Amino acid sequence: MHVHTNYRREIENLADLSHIAWVHPHTVGGDPKYSAMKSRYEITPRGLNTHCWIRSVAPTGAVVHLFPDGARLDICLDIQHTVPCNWVMRFRAFTAGTATDGVSNGQLVVDTWTCQTVTPGDENSVDYYYSWGASKATEVPGMSDLLGSTLDEAFEEDRRLLEAQHQRRSERPDLPLLNIANDAGPVKMLWVLDKLLAEERAAASSAPGTAG
């Protein structure tokens, strides 16, 4: 997918999944509880690992029709995000259990992996590659096809948001930005990116033949 935005906007988007509550109500999100997810972060040499449990939430929009009315799930997200923008997430869903900490004591419903890559083109465009599939143990006929087509739809939703955001920020580069608690992931990930860029510039300027 081609997206007219700067790659930093894609990094921000992927480092803060609370937006799935309102950007993706009919695909990969929907329940307002997603906007209150509390993630545990670990900065790594080239990125950020994120771990999060969201308990007793409605199934995501794309699959809610597969569950009985009122069904609730415990969802676990384990994400490895590396510079410039490789993003791997293990997504697990359990029937809602009673545990309030640690692994859910509900029954595992699905165990899936998605791998996504944002390739910067120029200052104003990226190419976005993605896949999503279920583990062999939890795959059922049609499941991985449903996951893939759900991402096609969800990333169209993101594309519209990201392109509008990029246009707005290009028009008003002086617009002050206010970080809220949900921006912790993007702030950390962009900090790692800028640190690596600074180190790369320093190494290039001190390389033989570049002095002066």
Ligand SMILES: [Fe+2]
């Ligand atoms: Fe999104």
